[in-house]
Amino acid sequence: MSEEEMSQEAHDEQASDFRPELQPFDEKQKELINHYLFSRTAYSLAAAALEDNLNVPLDHYQQKRLFYRDISDLAHFRRNFFDSVGNFLQLSFDTTYQLEIWDRQFHSKYNYSQSELSQAGLCTVKMGTAVETITYGKLGFKIRRSFEIEHEHLFGTKSQFYVAGKQVPWVDGLMLLQHQLKEHTLWLKGYILKIEDFT
Numbered sequence: 001m002s003e004e005e006m007s008q009e010a011h012d013e014q015a016s017d018f019r020p021e022l023q024p025f026d027e028k029q030k031e032l033i034n035h036y037l038f039s040r041t042a043y044s045l046a047a048a049a050l051e052d053n054l055n056v057p058l059d060h061y062q063q064k065r066l067f068y069r070d071i072s073d074l075a076h077f078r079r080n081f082f083d084s085v086g087n088f089l090q091l092s093f094d095t096t097y098q099l100e101i102w103d104r105q106f107h108s109k110y111n112y113s114q115s116e117l118s119q120a121g122l123c124t125v126k127m128g129t130a131v132e133t134i135t136y137g138k139l140g141f142k143i144r145r146s147f148e149i150e151h152e153h154l155f156g157t158k159s160q161f162y163v164a165g166k167q168v169p170w171v172d173g174l175m176l177l178q179h180q181l182k183e184h185t186l187w188l189k190g191y192i193l194k195i196e197d198f199t
Helices: 003-016 027-054 071-083 085-093 114-120 170-182
Strands: 095-103 108-113 127-136 141-150 153-163 166-168
Touching: 071 085, 071 095, 071 114, 071 127, 071 153, 085 095, 095 114, 108 114, 141 170, 153 170, 166 170
Parallel strands: none
Antiparallel strands: 095 108, 095 127, 127 141, 141 153, 153 166
């Protein structure tokens, strides 16, 4: 490539970094922008009201385990969970995961393991119940979370903690789990993660 061609290529690359001069928006573009800004404002107002009512930030609402948009939202969250903290739990404590879904509209039941979460993400249920179970095999602990499904949305209804098959108060169970995990992870010792992040 000649020096002149290289110079032209460099000039073209630089020119591509500059946006063309701004043109006035036409009526259709203004209508779309107005619709977008209206939606953003409505979302912001709804989020602020809900945050105020629940007293939790919604930026990472999935991590609160209170509600999910639908089953695919829960499945997506759990897939990410098992790519990080959950992977540590699997390797260290033989941790397993089970998601059971009861569809009241069609009287069907579905079961998904951790390796089947991508399939669970395709499941659509308008009305029913979902229960996720995390079993910490080597510790003898089990957590069950129940959700009511209405209009595809999942609303948390109950969290249960079991030790050696016997139910214990939720906070007591979390304290036992924290005690067991603190010996094995710097994330808890350094206060990088909270105990709920392991559930």
